[in-house]
Amino acid sequence: MTGVLRSDGARQPLITAPQGSPGIQLFPSKSMTTPTTSSVAPAVGLFGLNPLVSAPGILVFLAAFLLMYAGTYAELASTTWATEEQGHGPLIICAAAWLIWSQREKILAGPPKPSLFAGFTLLGLTLVAYVVGRSQSVIEMAAASQITMLMAGFLLLHGTGALRRAWFPLFFLVFMVPLPGALVQAITLPLKSAVSVVATEVLFWVGYPIARNGVTLTIGPYQLLVADACSGLNSLFTLEALGLLYMNIMNYQSKARNIILAIMIVPISFISNVTRVIILVLITYHLGDEAGQGFAHTFAGMVLFVVALTLTYGFDRLLAVRFDDQGGARGRRE
């Protein structure tokens, strides 16, 4: 374990060597990796943490962090997280926390080299965003400031190396930030229109008496409005988050494979959403309006995820055929 030597500790024996025994002179560079030295200090400290990292330091930072964001979480819980569309926020936080916890040894490896300047600069900028976001109820900004605050925490506790190694869980937290209303408005309508067009075309082609006006579908005696929630915008983000988590857990080494999979989730989630809308239209047409609005609505939502996950997994298996030889497959998992 390299932990027993501080960065200056390695040099010290070299300087003192001429006066001491010649044996020491040869030793230092090797000592960093010899197992004998690791017996001096425990390799694993409190909670499996690197013993060179101050556990109280982490706890103090986390306590301040939680105090800062408790209000934001409470507000999110009663607004964004309470909606059907973006209710996945807490799960994202749990997943990110679990990822950081399970990789804590790797992330906080080596002697701490805090980057004070970068850390405090980032902390200062983050605090400005946080104060404005929280006081002026721009919740997106307050929530997003969490990510840079954690980045500043890694910089101040352990330095750039730790920040680099924790990039994925930190990036993953982007999915818990509520989508800005303006963005949602701008994307929802084109998506809704596209979903309506494709669903209508497919059903018309199969032979159903269906017509479309804007995002209003008319099938037989029923008129159905493709609601905002049916645009699939939110399921797109949820599925993208799930996909990234899947890739991270599978630990594929090939960048190309990860990128292809991440991009393919976009059309996959669109197809799944069209499937859901078609199912709802068919249920309404064959079983009546009540069925379409009742249990079937939830059922169709589940169908969306089943279709999407099946397609994603299937596509990943297809990729495995191509990427096996290049070291991108499961054989290279850790």
Place this chain on the structure above:
Amino acid sequence: MIKEVHVAVANDLPKRVKFPGAILVAAALMLGGLGVSEWLKPSRVMADELRPVVMKEFLPEQFGDWRVDHSGPAVIYDPTVEAKLSTLYSGTLNVTYVNSKGDAMMLSLAYGKNQNSWNTAAHRPEFCYSAQGFEVQGRGQAKLALNGHDIDVIRLMSRRGQQIEPITYWVTLHDTAALPGISRKLQQMRYGLQGMIVDGFLFRISSLGSNEAEQFKLQEGFVRDLEKALPPEQRVRLFGKP
């Protein structure tokens, strides 16, 4: 020999890892940020300080050459749209005015008491028109000259079948006319940092006719006449401060 090194290295190790001072400073700053953000939260609800808005009485029955047309149904909304509107706005009003030449002007007013809230930001006519099957084309921003000052407005051209409907709209925050989007958000934050929770309107007019320039001119004249006819307090709330 190896043993000696062990001792040397072991003695070199601090018994306990020093508490990082930077973290203490950081935690203090973080808690300070929490305090400042609490202190900066706006608390003056401007809607409660001004005269309450009663939508039905907000607009005059008659002004200039225009009077309210009671003959036909104003606008028919989809019930789901209606339900959504009531969660977005504290009040809505749709009126049709006619003038002596037989021109009709459809005015739609939406009022939100708390423009700071996460879900009451005005939603844009571009989206609701196209959602109802209109084909909407942007005509960009324009300056609309009122009696004392200019305001920025957005112009649209919507078409459904044979019906061509040019639209002009803008939003207001407290006593400022604005356009939806970032500038409106910044304006809202400016009020917020002064401690005010402001209210706001969405003002939209449209008329039927394929000659764009003519219709937009008619709309401009309508707005100017309306501004002249309103009492000062209401004027500021719909058209902003000069």
